[in-house]
Amino acid sequence: MVQTRYGTFEFKVMPFGLAGAPSTFQHLMHSTFIRELDDFVIVYRDDVLIYSRSKREHLAHLRTVFERAREHQLYLNPAKCEITNQRATYLGFVIEPGKVSPDPKKVETVRDWPEVLKDRKKQLRGFLGMVGFYRKLIPNFNKLAHPLHQLLKETSDMHWRPKHSRAVHDLKDSLVHATNLHIFDPGKPMVIKTDASQHAIGAVLEQEGQPVAFESRKLSTRDQFLPAYESELLAIVYALTKWKSFMGTKLVMVETDHATLSRMLLQKK
Template sequence: MPFGLTNAPAVFQDMMNEIFQDLLDVYVIIYLDNILVFSSNEKDHKAHVQEVLKRLQDNDLFCNIKKCHFHLAYDTSAPLLLQPDTTRQFYVECDASDYATGAILSQRNSEGKLAPVAYLSKSLSPAKKNYNIFDKELLAVIRAFKEWRHLLEGSELPVQVLTDHKNLEYFSTSQSLNKRQIRWANFLVDYNFQIIYRPGAQNKKADILSRRYNLVPLEGGVENQVLLKPELFIASITLDQEINDLIGKAIYKDDCLKEILHKLQNKEKVLDWELREGLLWFQGKIFVPKDDTIRNLILESRHNALAAGHPGQARTLELVSRSYYWPSLKKFVNSYISHCETCIRSKPTNQLPVGLLKPLQIPERPWEDIAYDMIVGLPVSEGFDAILTVID
């Protein structure tokens, strides 16, 4: 039959089926001119191939050796992963590190040993890296149940969750849970599982998955990058030393401190006060004498410096009070910041614009509209120290 006719493929397929009728699906599969010969071992395969070639030869059909392929179709060694069997019990081995979680889904093989069904390893986002160790270990369990939900949900036998974090054993009975843990608990309600503690020495497989080399953050990466130049910090340290040198000289010029300094220099104990490193300390902080120049320098270093960024009154007070103290410190800080030109210019207003000025209504007769004010604080003159001004 010539090629190209509509019914040529069907006729050719019928002829091949008739030639190999007794071999079809035994060790031969045929589709048109494609013949597949399969065998369970090499000896049988040689015999099967010879039989196929003989029948082709008997019917004047020929094979193109260039189009023939001989290969081993399947691995003969035992597979590494087990095929999941939903009728048998599952085991989930979990662990977490500072930067990733790992889990292994396992079942017992014919020898009664745990054999892996699937593996899971996933890194932690920057936010999840801040979780405490309990939440990280619980997150490893949550991720495992989400990944293998199609196998674990509805399991008749309880899924054995193996973890090296002992506190997870009490998770299902805990009465105090945060919002995140409550959300996870609601997710786990659909599963039949039991959390079992296993020492870390026996949980090494899951531990390795949580510490994969390609999940370890690189040293010196973006997270460890210093955003401010080193010279800024050096300048800050130098400025503090200069300020402390000025304070060490100024304390001896303050008359209010003479008595305290005299006692301390004579090795007498004064409550809350001490003299060391050439500075006077009050309750563990450097006492700043009454010198507005020095106090302004301290405020400039904590408020105006590039690394400070003009913080508000509460933040500036907290920065200053870490190292220094003087009477009415809060009042001094608030006054300094309220007069800071940069803060005044940059501070946004929360008030509506005042709008355009409008002329006042013209009075129709005298004394209909008057304005008055008081000028006070004047030197006493003939027993009076104030002036009342009235404008009609």
């Protein structure tokens, strides 16, 4: 509301530019579709994604969403609506039946990024921000990005070396050739594969040989001095903690190629 000497006025529609507008609008959308959220509707501001298992079910879901919009006087632009598609681009990702991949337009932007950065700190932050958005699709992201993160430290001399160009190339290549992530299926067995290096740990969650999720993180200065088998064990603990919501009480297989750790885990207590 806006109070003036001529009276008190209230906006009829959401104005642009107000700091609280995005969160207020998000609250409105969540309130509108509260009964459908996470059942067959996902909402991010004015982007509404409706997902269904069959065409008949989808038409019923569409009718429900249209009715909710009408009840709350929300207007849809037909030119911006895509109906009954098997493929949707949503928030930087392409969603298809059973799998998720990066938006090709975003991948093209990363692919065309120069491998030797002239305005280094600004361009480097931009590049890491772009590829970091897709870190869930890049195996061992933090291991690959480590030389570039080191370059951004205050103590760095910002001298560009061949290893930095290799890191940019490897990150670009990993995203350009990123494997589609498959949607998690609680009815299928789970396999976790881990990896540890001097500076980072990483893991992949698979079902029937297909990747469902990738995770990685940098090692702290203290953890970088751990023995190799402890770093491998830390990667396993990290993965199990990260994906515990998927696992519940289900049996999970962990694969590791570290011989010492394998023998240690097989020892009787």
